[in-house]
Amino acid sequence: MTNVPDSTEVPAAWQQRFAFFQQYGPVGSTPEAKAAYRALPFGARMRLGFNIWAFLFGPVYFLVKGMWRKGLTVLGVAVTLGVASVLLGVPDNWDRAFAIGFTAAIATVTNWAYYLHVAEGSQSWNPLEGLRRKGPA
Secondary structure, eight states, X not given: OOOOOOTXXXXXXXXXXHHHHHHHOSTTSSHHHHHHHHHSOHHHXXXXXXXXXXXXXXXXXXXXTTOHXXXXXXXXXXXXXXXXXXXXXXXXXXHHHHHHHHHHHHHHHHHHHHHHHHHSOOOOSXXXXXXXXXXXX
8 A cells, every 4th residue: 555645745746746656556557557648748758757867866866865775776787787898898889878778767767666665665676666567457
C-alpha cells in the first residue's frame, strides 16, 4: 500500500508526478499508463518521464535525494563500464555516446525511483526497481 505524501512533504512538481505514479504506476508499465502519459501535454510528459537534474548530476542526485543505495549502485555501474571501455579500447566517440545514453537512461528511471523511496519507503539498491512491464491479467 502506498503512502503518498501530503502537500507539505514534497513540492508541487513532485506531487503531480506522484499522483500519476499512484494511479498508473511507472510510465509505460501498462496500456493505461501509456495512454495517460500520451494524453499529457509535452512539457508534463518531459517532467514526468525525464529528470534533467539526474541527467546532469547522476549518482550525486540520488545521494542528495536520500536514495544513497541506488546512487551507489549507479556509481558502481558507471565506474565499471568506464573501466571496461578503457580496457577494451573503445573509441572516444562511442564512449561518449554510450555515456550519454547511460545517463539518459538513469534520468528516465529517477522519478519512479524517488516515488518508491518517498511513498513506499523503498530501501532497495536496484535503481530499476518496479519497472517491469505488466502483462495481461
